Amino acid sequence: FDPKTPQFLTSDNSSFASVSANERWPIIITSAIDDLHRTVGSASGEEKQKEGKSIIESLAKLKYELQHDRQITPLADDGNPDIAQYNQELEQRGNPNWHNVPWLYSECYLYRRIETLFSLSTHWKGYDVFARQKMSTFKSSRPAVLELASRYRELALEAESGKGVDHKSPEEVEQAEKLLFSEMCEICLWGNATDLSLLTSLTYEDIQKLQGSEARKASQKNIIVNDLDAAFEVMQKARREKKDGERRVDIVLDNSGFELFVDLILAGYLLSAGLATSIVLHPKRLPWFVSDVTPKDFSDLLNSMVDPQAFYTAADDSGTTFPPLSEKEVGDVRFLFEQWSQFHQDGKLIVRPHAFWTTPGCYWRLPHVAPELFEDLKESELVLFKGDLNYRKLTNDAQWDTTIPFTTAIGPMGPKSGIRVLAFRTCKADTVVGLPAGEDEKLRQQPGGGGAEARKWAWSGKWAVVSFSDGKA
Numbered sequence: 001f002d003p004k005t006p007q008f009l010t011s012d013n014s015s016f017a018s019v020s021a022n023e024r025w026p027i028i029i030t031s032a033i034d035d036l037h038r039t040v041g042s043a044s045g046e047e048k049q050k051e052g053k054s055i056i057e058s059l060a061k062l063k064y065e066l067q068h069d070r071q072i073t074p075l076a077d078d079g080n081p082d083i084a085q086y087n088q089e090l091e092q093r094g095n096p097n098w099h100n101v102p103w104l105y106s107e108c109y110l111y112r113r114i115e116t117l118f119s120l121s122t123h124w125k126g127y128d129v130f131a132r133q134k135m136s137t138f139k140s141s142r143p144a145v146l147e148l149a150s151r152y153r154e155l156a157l158e159a160e161s162g163k164g165v166d167h168k169s170p171e172e173v174e175q176a177e178k179l180l181f182s183e184m185c186e187i188c189l190w191g192n193a194t195d196l197s198l199l200t201s202l203t204y205e206d207i208q209k210l211q212g213s214e215a216r217k218a219s220q221k222n223i224i225v226n227d228l229d230a231a232f233e234v235m236q237k238a239r240r241e242k243k244d245g246e247r248r249v250d251i252v253l254d255n256s257g258f259e260l261f262v263d264l265i266l267a268g269y270l271l272s273a274g275l276a277t278s279i280v281l282h283p284k285r286l287p288w289f290v291s292d293v294t295p296k297d298f299s300d301l302l303n304s305m306v307d308p309q310a311f312y313t314a315a316d317d318s319g320t321t322f323p324p325l326s327e328k329e330v331g332d333v334r335f336l337f338e339q340w341s342q343f344h345q346d347g348k349l350i351v352r353p354h355a356f357w358t359t360p361g362c363y364w365r366l367p368h369v370a371p372e373l374f375e376d377l378k379e380s381e382l383v384l385f386k387g388d389l390n391y392r393k394l395t396n397d398a399q400w401d402t403t404i405p406f407t408t409a410i411g412p413m414g415p416k417s418g419i420r421v422l423a424f425r426t427c428k429a430d431t432v433v434g435l436p437a438g439e440d441e442k443l444r445q446q447p448g449g450g451g452a453e454a455r456k457w458a459w460s461g462k463w464a465v466v467s468f469s470d471g472k473a
């Protein structure tokens, strides 16, 4: 079912695939070991501690196999049907070694393999080795969270009082709405820059630089493909034509913490503005690519907002304490919490995990591997795919010519699929499509752009693409 265009391989020295396998994955496994080591130290019960230590050994073994370029071994069966898919594909690919294998497959395998160590255990089922990191990074996002909470509440109150609409012609109202839609979408897009699998060591200052309205304004020119207007047209048309009908928007989530926070900002805005009547969120079933959202991350985020003062002023791991929030700041965060909880209770904000999102393959396989999910997505007005990995999966992480249209590169998810796809992606991997002729070459010539050898400009998250395909047209 996959396209014929070859994929990026971990043996491609000029691609981020090889940097990933050589440098990033060992660091990620080491941080998983450190996390578990800490938890084992304070775990109660000898049996649990013993088992925890043996999982640490298995993680160390995985790291050894990776660093010594051993053959990738079949996954142990933990009773979930996706294991057979992983193992069959491994065999079909000729039981490759770690450093000469398609990047997409091997990176998915890495996280699925880590999961088996916990799912097959007695005392550690459901343990998330990345949870600690996810929460602490979210805590470091405090300034941007407070800034956005304040901005959002202001807008909501303005909308309620009708102030924004006074003395405006219908055209001006529409223009203002379009601007607000773009602002909300850009907030949501750049939230993807704080991804923990790429930024393996982030300081508090680094995080501030990536977030906040200043950073966003400065980055507007870095959106090299921008189909937001087309997406807005479609949403507005749906609102006109199905005024009193159901209009669902789906978000295939990426990272938790700050990115999930901005996804919810967008979701809340779409619901409040009447551009959607329900939002379906698609998290991962298991810990994935370090920072991806699991259902527990969703509830942890909401819980942290019940009492923002306690959450944001608690001392961190190093014992550093933080100044208290003002009354207004607490009120702004609580406002969001109450609105989102209400939407959730009213069935307008729905969390729907599916095993498909953590299978090894690309989304060209969706109609065949998970036909019921494919059918379900057709019910949606718009399916928003967040982040780099979703983009790689939509396009099979293939070595497409950068000028090939997005609608072609996503194959069965494209025209006539019955699904409207919108991808928000800050570029963190080599695959990019839909660029004007000459754009890739131009960006390669910039300092650090990679020149003729590599597409380095596309690795860092500095550039972004917003690509749309109207599969219902």
Ligand code: F6P
Pocket (backbone or CB within 6 Å): 016, 020, 107, 192, 195, 196, 197, 198, 254, 255, 289, 386, 387, 388, 389, 390, 392, 428, 429, 459
């Ligand atoms: O490029 C680094 C990387 O880990 C890729 O392997 C992966 O596609 C991506 O980052 C994950 O990013 P995101 O969270 O945006 O999907």
Ligand code: MG
Pocket (backbone or CB within 6 Å): 195, 197, 254, 255, 289, 291, 292, 387, 389
């Ligand atoms: Mg991610």
